[in-house]
Amino acid sequence: MDDMMLLTFLATLVGAAWRLATPLIFASIGEVFSERAGVLNIGLEGTMLVGAFCGFAAASATGNIPLGLLAGVAGGMLFGLVFAFFTITIKADQIVVGAALNLLGMGLTAFLFRTYYVSTGKGIDIAQPVHIPWLSDLPFLGEAFFRQNLIVYSTILAAILATLVLYRTSFGLTLRAVGEHPKAVDVAGRSVPGYRYAAVLVGTGFAGLGGAFLTLGHSNQFVEGMTSGRGFIALAVVVFARWSPIGAFFVSLLFGLFYALQLMLQAQASIVVPYQVLQALPYIMTIITLVVFRGKGAAPSKLGQPYEMR
Amino acid sequence: MSTRPFLRIDNIRKRFGPIVASDGVSLEIEEGEIHSLLGENGAGKSVLMSMICGMVRPDEGDIVYKGQPVSFASPRDAIRQRIGMVHQHFMLVPNLTVAENYILGQGSALSVISDMDKVHRKIRALSERYALDVRPDAIVEDLSVGEQQRVEILKVLFHGIDLLILDEPTAVLTPQETDRLLCLMSDLVKDGKTVVFISHKLDEVMRVSNRISVMRDGRVVHTVKVGETNARELARMMVGRDVRMELPRNPEPPGPIVLSVENLACRAENGIPAVRGVSFDVRAGEIVGIAGVSGNGQTELSLALSGLLPVDTGRVVLNGKEITGLDPAAINARSFSHIPEDRHKHGIVLPLSLSENTILQRYDQKPFATGGMLNGRVIAEHTRDLIKRFRVKSRDENQPIAALSGGNQQKLVVARELARNPDFILVNQLTRGIDIGAMEFVMEEMLKQRDSGRAILLISTELEELFAICDRILVMFHGGILGELPPDRTRLDELGLLMAGNKEQPAPAG
Ligand SMILES: Nc1ncnc2c1ncn2[C@@H]1O[C@H](COP(=O)(O)OP(=O)(O)OP(=O)(O)O)[C@@H](O)[C@H]1O
Ligand SMILES: [Mg+2]
Numbered sequence: 173m174d175d176m177m178l179l180t181f182l183a184t185l186v187g188a189a190w191r192l193a194t195p196l197i198f199a200s201i202g203e204v205f206s207e208r209a210g211v212l213n214i215g216l217e218g219t220m221l222v223g224a225f226c227g228f229a230a231a232s233a234t235g236n237i238p239l240g241l242l243a244g245v246a247g248g249m250l251f252g253l254v255f256a257f258f259t260i261t262i263k264a265d266q267i268v269v270g271a272a273l274n275l276l277g278m279g280l281t282a283f284l285f286r287t288y289y290v291s292t293g294k295g296i297d298i299a300q301p302v303h304i305p306w307l308s309d310l311p312f313l314g315e316a317f318f319r320q321n322l323i324v325y326s327t328i329l330a331a332i333l334a335t336l337v338l339y340r341t342s343f344g345l346t347l348r349a350v351g352e353h354p355k356a357v358d359v360a361g362r363s364v365p366g367y368r369y370a371a372v373l374v375g376t377g378f379a380g381l382g383g384a385f386l387t388l389g390h391s392n393q394f395v396e397g398m399t400s401g402r403g404f405i406a407l408a409v410v411v412f413a414r415w416s417p418i419g420a421f422f423v424s425l426l427f428g429l430f431y432a433l434q435l436m437l438q439a440q441a442s443i444v445v446p447y448q449v450l451q452a453l454p455y456i457m458t459i460i461t462l463v464v465f466r467g468k469g470a471a472p473s474k475l476g477q478p479y480e481m482r
Numbered sequence: 483m484s485t486r487p488f489l490r491i492d493n494i495r496k497r498f499g500p501i502v503a504s505d506g507v508s509l510e511i512e513e514g515e516i517h518s519l520l521g522e523n524g525a526g527k528s529v530l531m532s533m534i535c536g537m538v539r540p541d542e543g544d545i546v547y548k549g550q551p552v553s554f555a556s557p558r559d560a561i562r563q564r565i566g567m568v569h570q571h572f573m574l575v576p577n578l579t580v581a582e583n584y585i586l587g588q589g590s591a592l593s594v595i596s597d598m599d600k601v602h603r604k605i606r607a608l609s610e611r612y613a614l615d616v617r618p619d620a621i622v623e624d625l626s627v628g629e630q631q632r633v634e635i636l637k638v639l640f641h642g643i644d645l646l647i648l649d650e651p652t653a654v655l656t657p658q659e660t661d662r663l664l665c666l667m668s669d670l671v672k673d674g675k676t677v678v679f680i681s682h683k684l685d686e687v688m689r690v691s692n693r694i695s696v697m698r699d700g701r702v703v704h705t706v707k708v709g710e711t712n713a714r715e716l717a718r719m720m721v722g723r724d725v726r727m728e729l730p731r732n733p734e735p736p737g738p739i740v741l742s743v744e745n746l747a748c749r750a751e752n753g754i755p756a757v758r759g760v761s762f763d764v765r766a767g768e769i770v771g772i773a774g775v776s777g778n779g780q781t782e783l784s785l786a787l788s789g790l791l792p793v794d795t796g797r798v799v800l801n802g803k804e805i806t807g808l809d810p811a812a813i814n815a816r817s818f819s820h821i822p823e824d825r826h827k828h829g830i831v832l833p834l835s836l837s838e839n840t841i842l843q844r845y846d847q848k849p850f851a852t853g854g855m856l857n858g859r860v861i862a863e864h865t866r867d868l869i870k871r872f873r874v875k876s877r878d879e880n881q882p883i884a885a886l887s888g889g890n891q892q893k894l895v896v897a898r899e900l901a902r903n904p905d906f907i908l909v910n911q912l913t914r915g916i917d918i919g920a921m922e923f924v925m926e927e928m929l930k931q932r933d934s935g936r937a938i939l940l941i942s943t944e945l946e947e948l949f950a951i952c953d954r955i956l957v958m959f960h961g962g963i964l965g966e967l968p969p970d971r972t973r974l975d976e977l978g979l980l981m982a983g984n985k986e987q988p989a990p991a992g
Pocket of ligand 2: 527528529570649887888
C-alpha cells in the first residue's frame with residue numbers, strides 16, 4: 173500500500189470504528205449507572221435486542237426515526253423494569269435473572285419478527301450522515317470524523333451528560349454511594365431500592381437506545397440475534413473503563429476499532445487469514461481485556477448483592 | 483435546666499422473632515448530661531439506641547423527646563429532630579470524600595451539587611471549633627479508624643444535633659485517641675449538647691459520665707450518679723456478681739519453644755515497611771504479650787504470622803518446622819489458631835450461621851465431615867456446646883452470625899479457636915467489644931490454655947489485658963521490638979516510655 177492508500181484506509185477505519193462503537197458506547201454508559209448502584213445486569217444483550225426490535229417496529233410503522241429511537245429506549249426500560257422487579261423487589265439472583273432475560277429477549281424478538289415482519293422483507297430508511305459544511309469535506313479528517321449521522325454524534329453528548337449526572341448531581345452521588353455502602357444511604361434517608369430501580373432503568377434505557385441504533389442508524393433491517401454479543405462486550409467495556417462513563421466512551425471506541433479492522437481486513441484480498449479468525453477478533457480482545465484488567469480495584473463493593481433492610 | 487426530662491423512654495419493647503431485645507425498657511436522659519449505658523453483651527444497648535435514632539422501630543412503648551411524643555420512620559426523621567448517632571459500624575461511604583458523605587441524602591435528588599465550597603467552609607469551621615482535625619476533601623477510605631470516627635462525629639454535628647449517641651466509640655481507638663474523644667464529649671456538653679455514651683470500659687465511663695444506667699436482659703436495672711458509685715459496684719450491677727480484676731496464676735515455668743520468629747520483616751498493604759526485623763520466641767505454657775500504640779506494626783505482624791501478608795525477610799518456625807510464607811490454609815492445618823483483630827474481615831462470615839462459622843477451618847475434617855458429606859448433627863452439637871460454654875447469647879446455632887451483638891460474635895470466635903486445641907494461639911485484641919463479665923471468663927480460659935501447655939502470643943492495645951494474663955510483655959514501636967518487661971503494674975511508667983519509643987531507662991526517682 174502506498175501512503176495515500178494507507179491514509180484513506182485509516183480514515184475509513186476510524187470513521188467505521190466510531191459507527192460500530194456507538195451501540196457499545198450507549199450500552200456501556202448505561203451499565204456504568206447500573207453497576208455503580210450495585211446492580212450487575214448481564215441481561216444487556218437481550219435488552220439491546222428488544223431495543224433494536226422496538227426501534228425497528230416503530231420506525232417501520234411511522235417512518236419516523238426519532239420516534240423509533242424513543243421506542244427503543246422505552247422497550248429497553250420496560251425490559252429493565254422486569255429485571256429490576258425480580259432482582260430488587262424479589263431479591264432474586266442478578267446473574268440468573270439477567271441470563272433469563274437474555275434468552276427471553278432473543279426468543280421474544282425472534283418470534284415477533286417472524287410473526288409480523290419477516291414476510292414483508294421491507295427495510296426502513298435509516299438515519300443519514302449529516303453534511304457539515306467545510307468540515308465534512310476535509311480530506312481524510314472529514315471521512316474519519318465528520319460524516320456520521322446524528323445518533324453517532326450524540327454519543328459524545330451522552331458521555332458528557334452521564335459524567336455530569338454521576339459526579340455533579342445529588343442523584344449521582346447517592347447512586348455511587350448505593351453501590352458502596354447502601355446502609356449509609358438508607359440511614360441518610362434515601363430509598364436504596366428506589367435508587368437501584370432508577371439505575372437499572374437508566375441502564376436499560378441506554379441499552380435499548382444502543383440496540384435501536386443497530387436498526388435505525390446502521391443496518392436498515394432487524395435480524396434475529398443481530399446484537400451478536402455486543403451486550404456482553406459492553407459488560408467487559410465497563411470493567412476496562414473502571415466504571416467511568418468517559419472511560420466507557422473511549423474503551424468502546426477501541427472495541428469499535430477491532431470491529432472495523434476485522435471488517436476491512438476481510439475486504440482486503442491480499443490478506444489470507446481465514447475470515448472466521450478476523451471475525452473472532454473483538455471477542456478475543458474482550459477475553460484478553462478481562463484477563464488483563466481483572467483487578468477488582470475500582471468495582472463497586474456491593475456489586476451483585478441485594479440489599480437487606482432491617 | 484428544666485424539670486421534665488429531655489428524653490424519656492417509656493416501657494419500650496422490641497422483639498426479633500423469638501429474641502426479646504428490649505423487654506419494657508424505661509430510661510430518662512436529662513438535658514446537658516453525659517449519660518453512660520453499661521451492660522453485658524446482648525443486653526440490648528445498641529438496639530435501644532437504634533430505636534431512639536430511627537434505625538429500628540419499637541414494637542411497643544413511647545419515646546418522649548423535648549416534651550413531645552415522637553415516632554421516627556427513618557434516621558433522617560431523627561436528624562430533623564436533632565438526634566444523631568455514631569454507630570458501632572461506621573456509616574461512611576469509603577470511596578467518597580468527607581464532604582460528599584456529609585451532603586449525602588440532603589437536598590432534592592435532582593439538585594446539582596454546586597456549593598461545595600460552602601460545605602467545605604462549614605466543615606472546616608466546625609472542625610476547628612472542636613479541634614477535630616477533619617479535612618473535607620479527604621477520601622474516607624484513606625483515613626485511619628480514629629480519623630474516620632472523628633469524621634462520623636463531625637457528620638452528626640454538621641447536621642446540627644442536640645442529642646448525640648455514641649455506640650462503643652472507644653473500642654477501636656488508641657488510648658490517646660480515647661482521651662481526645664472524652665475531652666470532645668465534655669466540650670460538646672459545654673456547648674449545650676446531650677451525650678449518650680456506650681462503653682464496656684468502666685474507667686472511661688467513670689471519668690466522663692454524669693449518670694450511668696446499667697442494662698440487663700433488655701431492661702434498665704439501675705441508674706446511678708457517678709459520684710455515688712465505683713467501678714466495682716458497676717461491674718456487680720452489670721454481671722450480677724463480683725468481677726475479679728486480678729486472676730490467680732500458676733507459677734509453673736514454661737516448656738520448650740513452640741513458635742520462633744527470627745528477624746521477620748514485612749510491608750503493609752500500601753507497600754510501606756511495617757515490621758522491621760522482629761525476633762522472639764514463644765514457649766509452651768507461656769503467654770507473651772505485645773504492647774504498643776496501635777499502628778506500630780502489630781496488625782502486619784499478626785497478618786504475616788498467619789499467612790495473610792507476604793513476608794519479606796526472616797523466618798517463622800512452628801514446632802521446629804518452618805512455616806514462613808505458607809498460605810493461611812496450610813498454616814491453619816499446622817496447629818495454629820488465630821483470633822484476628824478485625825473479626826468481620828478475617829474472623830467470621832456474617833451471612834453464615836453460627837454452626838457454619840464454627841467449622842470454617844475444619845469443615846472437611848472428621849468428625850464434621852465424612853466422605854465429603856457434612857455431619858449436620860455433629861456440627862450442631864459442637865456449636866451448641868461452644869455456645870453454652872462461652873455463654874454466647876443467641877437464639878440457636880442456625881441463626882446467621884450477623885444477628886448477634888458485637889461482643890457475642892467475638893465470644894464465638896474465641897470459642898472456636900480454643901476448641902481446635904492448637905499448640906500455638908495468635909491473638910490480636912482478645913476482648914474487643916466483650917463485656918467485663920465475659921472478659922474475665924475469656925481471660926480465665928486463656929490462662930487454662932496456658933496451663934495446659936499451649937503457647938500464646940497476645941497482641942493488645944489494652945494494657946489491663948496484658949498485665950492480667952501475660953508472663954512477659956514485649957513492646958513494639960515503629961515495626962521493631964524495643965524492649966521486654968515483666969507484667970508488673972508498678973513498672974507502668976517504663977512501659978509507657980517504651981511505647982512512646984523511648985529506650986533509655988527512666989531516671990531513678992528521688
Ligand atoms: N437484626 C437482629 N436480628 C435478630 N436479633 C437481633 C438483631 N439485632 C439485635 N438482635 C439481638 O438483640 C439482642 C440485643 O442486641 P444488642 O446489639 O442491642 O446488644 P448490645 O447490648 O449492644 O451488646 P454488645 O455489647 O455486644 O454490643 C441480642 O441478643 C441480639 O442478638
Ligand atoms: Mg452493641
